[in-house]
Amino acid sequence: MATLSDVARRAGVSPATASRVINGSSKPVTDELRERVLAAVAELQYVPNAHAQLLARSHRSAVGVIVHDVSDPYFAEITRGLQRVATDQGRLLMICNSYRDPDRELEYVELLRGHQVAALILAGSGYHDEAFTRQLNEKLAAYEATGGRVAVIGRHEHSGDAVMPDNRAGGYLAGRELCGLGHRAIGVVAGPRILTTTTDRLAGLRQALTEQGRELPERRIRYAEFDRDGGAEATARLLDADPELTAIVALNDSMAIGALATLRARGLAVPQQTSVVGFDDMPIARDVTPALTTVRLPLVDMGARAMSLVLDAGAPAPRIEVLPAELVRRDTAGPVPPSVRATAGSTPRARRGEATM
Amino acid sequence: MATLSDVARRAGVSPATASRVINGSSKPVTDELRERVLAAVAELQYVPNAHAQLLARSHRSAVGVIVHDVSDPYFAEITRGLQRVATDQGRLLMICNSYRDPDRELEYVELLRGHQVAALILAGSGYHDEAFTRQLNEKLAAYEATGGRVAVIGRHEHSGDAVMPDNRAGGYLAGRELCGLGHRAIGVVAGPRILTTTTDRLAGLRQALTEQGRELPERRIRYAEFDRDGGAEATARLLDADPELTAIVALNDSMAIGALATLRARGLAVPQQTSVVGFDDMPIARDVTPALTTVRLPLVDMGARAMSLVLDAGAPAPRIEVLPAELVRRDTAGPVPPSVRATAGSTPRARRGEATM
DNA sequence: TCCCTGCGGGAAAGGGCTTTCTCTGCGGTA
DNA sequence: TACCGCAGAGAAAGCCCTTTCCCGCAGGGA
Numbered sequence: 001m002a003t004l005s006d007v008a009r010r011a012g013v014s015p016a017t018a019s020r021v022i023n024g025s026s027k028p029v030t031d032e033l034r035e036r037v038l039a040a041v042a043e044l045q046y047v048p049n050a051h052a053q054l055l056a057r058s059h060r061s062a063v064g065v066i067v068h069d070v071s072d073p074y075f076a077e078i079t080r081g082l083q084r085v086a087t088d089q090g091r092l093l094m095i096c097n098s099y100r101d102p103d104r105e106l107e108y109v110e111l112l113r114g115h116q117v118a119a120l121i122l123a124g125s126g127y128h129d130e131a132f133t134r135q136l137n138e139k140l141a142a143y144e145a146t147g148g149r150v151a152v153i154g155r156h157e158h159s160g161d162a163v164m165p166d167n168r169a170g171g172y173l174a175g176r177e178l179c180g181l182g183h184r185a186i187g188v189v190a191g192p193r194i195l196t197t198t199t200d201r202l203a204g205l206r207q208a209l210t211e212q213g214r215e216l217p218e219r220r221i222r223y224a225e226f227d228r229d230g231g232a233e234a235t236a237r238l239l240d241a242d243p244e245l246t247a248i249v250a251l252n253d254s255m256a257i258g259a260l261a262t263l264r265a266r267g268l269a270v271p272q273q274t275s276v277v278g279f280d281d282m283p284i285a286r287d288v289t290p291a292l293t294t295v296r297l298p299l300v301d302m303g304a305r306a307m308s309l310v311l312d313a314g315a316p317a318p319r320i321e322v323l324p325a326e327l328v329r330r331d332t333a334g335p336v337p338p339s340v341r342a343t344a345g346s347t348p349r350a351r352r353g354e355a356t357m
Numbered sequence: 358m359a360t361l362s363d364v365a366r367r368a369g370v371s372p373a374t375a376s377r378v379i380n381g382s383s384k385p386v387t388d389e390l391r392e393r394v395l396a397a398v399a400e401l402q403y404v405p406n407a408h409a410q411l412l413a414r415s416h417r418s419a420v421g422v423i424v425h426d427v428s429d430p431y432f433a434e435i436t437r438g439l440q441r442v443a444t445d446q447g448r449l450l451m452i453c454n455s456y457r458d459p460d461r462e463l464e465y466v467e468l469l470r471g472h473q474v475a476a477l478i479l480a481g482s483g484y485h486d487e488a489f490t491r492q493l494n495e496k497l498a499a500y501e502a503t504g505g506r507v508a509v510i511g512r513h514e515h516s517g518d519a520v521m522p523d524n525r526a527g528g529y530l531a532g533r534e535l536c537g538l539g540h541r542a543i544g545v546v547a548g549p550r551i552l553t554t555t556t557d558r559l560a561g562l563r564q565a566l567t568e569q570g571r572e573l574p575e576r577r578i579r580y581a582e583f584d585r586d587g588g589a590e591a592t593a594r595l596l597d598a599d600p601e602l603t604a605i606v607a608l609n610d611s612m613a614i615g616a617l618a619t620l621r622a623r624g625l626a627v628p629q630q631t632s633v634v635g636f637d638d639m640p641i642a643r644d645v646t647p648a649l650t651t652v653r654l655p656l657v658d659m660g661a662r663a664m665s666l667v668l669d670a671g672a673p674a675p676r677i678e679v680l681p682a683e684l685v686r687r688d689t690a691g692p693v694p695p696s697v698r699a700t701a702g703s704t705p706r707a708r709r710g711e712a713t714m
Numbered sequence: 715t716c717c718c719t720g721c722g723g724g725a726a727a728g729g730g731c732t733t734t735c736t737c738t739g740c741g742g743t744a
Numbered sequence: 745t746a747c748c749g750c751a752g753a754g755a756a757a758g759c760c761c762t763t764t765c766c767c768g769c770a771g772g773g774a
Contacts, residue, residue: 373723
C-alpha cells in the first residue's frame with residue numbers, strides 16, 4: 001500500500017504539504033505543488049489509511065447502531081430513517097446485529113466504543129433482565145462520561161434520549177378494534193416474554209379487553225420467536241388448545257404472516273372464520289392476501305428522530321419522544337362469525353372439523 | 358477516554374506489559390501483575406482504541422462487502438451466508454449499501470480499501486456500462502496489487518474469483534414452464550435494463566420461448582425498478598398495452614409481488630386468468646396468496662461460497678463457481694385459460710371487461 | 715565460583731496520518 | 745536601506761497501540 005510519504009516523495013514535497021492538498025486544508029498551497037501531489041496520488045492509486053487518519057484527527061464522526069437484525073423489515077425501516085439523517089450530515093454508520101442476544105449487545109457497545117464512534121443508537125426491545133440492564137447502563141454511562149452520545153429506540157431502561165413507539169397504545173388499538181367487531185375469544189401470538197416490547201403491547205391489549213369487560217387469560221397467549229415461523233407455530237398451538245378462537249392478535253407483522261399461513265393450512269378462512277391483526281405495518285403487510293389489518297408504527301420516522309436527537313449536540317436534558325401508533329384497517333379483521341355469535345360458548349366442534357392439517 | 362498508558366500507570370507497569378495482559382500475548386506475565394492490570398482496566402472502563410490497534414498490528418482481518426441494499430431480501434439472504442462463514446473465522450464484516458449507484462460503488466471500494474480490509478466482496482448485478490466497468494476494475498486491480506483479495510457475486514466483468522448464480526438457466530426454466538402450460542402471450546416485468554442480471558435472465562427466457570417456436574418481442578417487456586412498486590407499475594403498463602397476456606414473468610420476487618398486487622387490483626384471478634412466475638425465491642414467496650411459483654437461487658449458499666473463496670488464501674487462479682437455478686412450483690402458474698386457448702388471438706375484450714381499475 | 719540460559723519486564727521503535735510550530739524568502743513600508 | 749509582515753513550505757510532535765529488542769536477575773551446570 002502506498003503511503004502518504006510515498007506520495008510526498010514522488011511529488012517532491014513534504015508529507016505535510018501532501019496532506020494539505022489531499023484533505024483540502026485551509027492552508028494555501030501553490031498550484032504547482034498541488035498539481036504534482038495530485039498527479040502522484042493518481043499514479044500511486046493512493047488511498048489514505050482510514051485508521052491512521054482517525055487516530056490522528058481528534059474529532060470523531062461515525063455513529064454506531066445496534067439493532068436486532070437489519071434484514072428484519074422492522075429494523076430495515078428504522079435503519080432507513082437513521083441512514084437518511086446520517087447521510088445528510090455526512091456521517092458514516094456502523095451497524096451491528098445483536099440477533100437478540102444480550103451478550104452480543106454488550107460486546108458491540110464495547111466494539112463501537114473502541115471504534116471511537118461519536119454516538120451510539122440502540123434500537124429494538126429491551127429485556128426484562130435486571131443484571132443485563134445494569135451492565136448495559138454501566139457501559140453506556142462509561143461511554144457517555146467520555147463525551148459519547150447515546151439514544152435508544154423503544155427501550156425504557158436507559159436514562160438518556162429516547163424515541164419510544166407507543167406500543168401500549170398500539171396494543172390497546174388492536175384490542176379495541178377486535179372488541180368492536182364482536183370478538184370475545186381472542187388469542188395472542190406473542191414474541192419472547194423477556195422482551196419489553198412484548199409485554200408493553202400485551203398490556204395495552206389486555207387493558208382494551210378489560211375495559212370491555214372481557215379478559216385475556218394466559219392460556220390464550222403463546223410466546224414464540226418474533227418471526228414468521230414463530231408466529232406459525234404459536235398459532236398452531238393456540239388453535240390446538242382453543243379451537244373456538246375467532247380472532248388472533250400477532251404482536252408483530254412477521255408473526256401475523258406466520259399466523260395467516262397456519263390458518264390457511266388449516267382451512268380457516270380469514271376474516272370470515274378467524275380475524276387477524278398484526279403489528280408494525282411493515283411494507284409487506286399490504287401485499288399478503290387478504291391484506292393485513294395492523295397497527296402502524298412510524299418506523300422510518302423513529303429512526304430519523306433518534307439520529308437527529310443524537311446528532312444535536314445541544315439539549316443536555318434527556319429527551320423522550322413518544323411516537324403514536326395507528327390502526328390500519330385492511331382485510332384480515334372482520335366481524336365475529338354469526339354462528340359463533342349465535343351459539344356463543346357452545347360446540348366448537350363444528351368449526352374444528354374444517355381443519356385440514 | 359482512558360488510554361493504555363493510563364491503565365499501565367494505574368497498575369504500576371509499563372504499557373508493554375499492560376498490552377500483553379490485555380491481548381493475551383504469548384509472552385508470560387506473572388499473575389501478580391496480570392491482576393493489577395486487569396483491575397486497572399475494570400476501574401477505568403478501558404476499551405482499546407480500535408484504530409490504534411489496527412494501525413499498530415500488521416495483519417488485516419475485516420472483510421468489506423458491497424451490496425445494493427441489505428434490507429432487500431435478496432441481499433439479506435446472501436449476507437446471511439457471508440456472515441456465517443465470516444463469523445466462523447472470526448472476521449468482522451463491513452457492509453455498504455450502494456443502492457445501485459455505480460458512483461457510490463466506486464466510492465465504497467476506496468473507503469473499504471482505506472479501512473484496510475483484508476478482502477472485498479461485491480454482490481449484486483453488474484452494469485452494462487463500459488466506462489464504469491473499466492474504472493471499477495482498475496480500482497479492484499489496484500487493491501489486489503497490494504495483496505487484497507476480491508470476489509464478486511453475480512458479476513461477469515471482474516476477472517478474479519466469482520460466484521455466479523445461473524441467471525440465464527433460471528430464465529430458461531421460467532420460460533419452459535410457462536410454455537409447457539400452454540402460454541403464448543407472455544409478458545415480462547424486468548428490472549433496469551442496464552443491469553446484467555436483467556439481461557441474463559431475459560436471455561434465458563427468450564431462448565426457452567424461441568426453442569418452442571414462440572418469441573419475446575420488446576413490446577412485451579417493461580423495464581422498471583427491481584422492487585415491489587416497480588413490478589406493480591410495469592405490470593400495469595404491460596396489461597394496458599397487451600390485455601390478452603396470459604402469463605407474466607417477473608425478473609425478481611419483489612417485482613412479482615407488485616405484479617400480483619396489480620393483478621388483484623384489476624380483478625384478474627391468478628393463476629386462472631393470468632399466471633405469474635417470479636425469480637429468486639425469497640422467503641416471502643411462499644407466504645403470499647397464492648404462493649408464488651418462482652425460480653430458486655441458493656442465496657445463502659452463494660454468500661457462504663463467496664466468503665470461503667475470498668478467505669481461502671491459496672488457489673491464486675481465478676475460480677468461478679456457477680450455482681444452479683431451480684424451478685419451485687407453487688400456485689401462481691397454471692395452464693393457459695381454456696377460453697384463450699380456444700379463441701387464440703381473437704377478442705381479448707371479454708377478459709378486459711373484468712378489470713376493476 | 716563462573717558462565718550460560720531463560721524468564722519476566724521495560725524501553726523504544728514504528729504504524730500512517732494531522733497539525734502546530736518554525737523557518738525562509740519575498741514584497742512592502744518607513 | 746533597514747525592517748516588518750506574511751505567504752508558503754517543511755520539521756517534528758503527537759494520536760494510541762503492538763512488538764521487537766534489550767536488560768537484569770535467578771537458577772543450573774561445569
